[in-house]
Amino acid sequence: MGDRLPLWLRKKNFLSGSSLQTSRLLSEIGLNTVCHEARCPNRQECYSNKTATFMILGKICTRACAFCGVQKGHPEQPDHSEPFRVATAAEKLGLKYVVVTSVTRDDLSDGGAEFFAQTAYRIKSSSIGCKIEFLIPDFKGDEKSLEKVFLSQPNIINHNVETVPSLYSGVRPGADFKRSLAVLSSAKKAGFLIKTGIILGMGETFSELRESFEKLASAGVDILTIGQYMRPSADNIQVNRYLLPEEFEEIREIAVNLGIKTVVSGPLVRSSYKARECFEKSSSF
Numbered sequence: 001m002g003d004r005l006p007l008w009l010r011k012k013n014f015l016s017g018s019s020l021q022t023s024r025l026l027s028e029i030g031l032n033t034v035c036h037e038a039r040c041p042n043r044q045e046c047y048s049n050k051t052a053t054f055m056i057l058g059k060i061c062t063r064a065c066a067f068c069g070v071q072k073g074h075p076e077q078p079d080h081s082e083p084f085r086v087a088t089a090a091e092k093l094g095l096k097y098v099v100v101t102s103v104t105r106d107d108l109s110d111g112g113a114e115f116f117a118q119t120a121y122r123i124k125s126s127s128i129g130c131k132i133e134f135l136i137p138d139f140k141g142d143e144k145s146l147e148k149v150f151l152s153q154p155n156i157i158n159h160n161v162e163t164v165p166s167l168y169s170g171v172r173p174g175a176d177f178k179r180s181l182a183v184l185s186s187a188k189k190a191g192f193l194i195k196t197g198i199i200l201g202m203g204e205t206f207s208e209l210r211e212s213f214e215k216l217a218s219a220g221v222d223i224l225t226i227g228q229y230m231r232p233s234a235d236n237i238q239v240n241r242y243l244l245p246e247e248f249e250e251i252r253e254i255a256v257n258l259g260i261k262t263v264v265s266g267p268l269v270r271s272s273y274k275a276r277e278c279f280e281k282s283s284s285f
Helices: 018-030 043-048 082-093 113-125 143-151 165-172 175-190 206-216 245-257 273-284
Strands: 053-056 097-102 131-135 157-160 193-200 223-228 262-267
Touching: 043 273, 053 082, 053 113, 053 262, 082 097, 097 113, 097 273, 113 131, 113 143, 131 273, 143 165, 143 175, 165 175, 193 206, 193 245, 193 273, 206 245, 223 245, 223 273, 245 262, 262 273
Parallel strands: 053 097, 097 131, 131 157, 157 193, 193 223, 223 262
Antiparallel strands: none
């Protein structure tokens, strides 16, 4: 399939007004965001609302997921000022809800878990009193790394499974669907609201999606985001299919009927899209 986007996926993403101010502040403080690095189509909307998903531990990932636009390679040493700078940005932006994610850092002994924890502690030590969502890598399933993150007490743990198990070898080399399920289950057992995301259009079938949703529901997933895969560059895998908007609603209903409480599904939905609203809705159950 060609890379020409259908009409329902064409969205202008220029920065102006408050969105430009947010972008400039993040640049001044020297922070990376997944909004920029992953070329998120909702960046202008989120920046206008003074929200952003902070990406710690640099911007070079040690894994080579075929769908992802984040740079791959050998990362530099982590910057120990990052947790402080994230907290500073959150305070200057007046955020009430902060999403923190990272590149995968398989080169670090704890996968970067301590940086997540220190970021939570720094944000909590400020006066803004905002909620914290962590979108974490799998830390290779290491329980000690997960425990570091859990002890810092974010308000919600997010870990994306991204796609169905049959596509992992081609789409997510280095990752494992069962391992990701175990990460989500561990967070649920530790008492957290848990969240995950899937992107469609890479070759999955409806029956595979149903089976995956069943497993996610069994793991205790509270929030599921479902969006369309959009090829970030010529170096990434091609889109297998662009789903129609009505198909996303059909798929959302399948997930809800299988027991996942909050499901946000649409062509332009991304993992952190309307994160605060999803958290508040799920917290009310």
